[in-house]
Amino acid sequence: MPHEFPSAAKSRDRLLSSKFDVRCLLILLSCALLLGAHAATYQPSSISPPKPVREFRAAWVATVANIDWPSRKDLATAEQKTELLAILDRAQRLKLNTVILLVTRCMRRPSNRGRSI
Numbered sequence: 001m002p003h004e005f006p007s008a009a010k011s012r013d014r015l016l017s018s019k020f021d022v023r024c025l026l027i028l029l030s031c032a033l034l035l036g037a038h039a040a041t042y043q044p045s046s047i048s049p050p051k052p053v054r055e056f057r058a059a060w061v062a063t064v065a066n067i068d069w070p071s072r073k074d075l076a077t078a079e080q081k082t083e084l085l086a087i088l089d090r091a092q093r094l095k096l097n098t099v100i101l102l103v104t105r106c107m108r109r110p111s112n113r114g115r116s117i
Helices: 006-040 078-092
Strands: 058-062 097-104
Touching: 058 078, 078 097
Parallel strands: 058 097
Antiparallel strands: none
16 A cells, blocks of 8 residues: 555545535534425414313422522521522522422442442
8 A cells, every 4th residue: 555645644534524514514504404395384373272171380499509598508408498498488589389309318328339348
């Protein structure tokens, strides 16, 4: 096999890359044309969905890195309770019917992966 100069190898790689880019562009263009043709024949539905029996109105309260609660790591238990009750009272005022409280452990035990037992 003859030795190629670095510039020739780069040119060949660029050419292959540009052919790949052209193929991708043609595929995307074909998809766009097909979707465009479908969109032109689209008719909106006259069927309306049923009214929900219940609603799920929720707030997500995260404890990871004190994102939402507690506001600081050094709060006493009574202060944490006061903050959480304030969050729950606000959820009630907002007429939410669910509060998801994400609680994680402070300390994680070391993993045994990679160790022989």
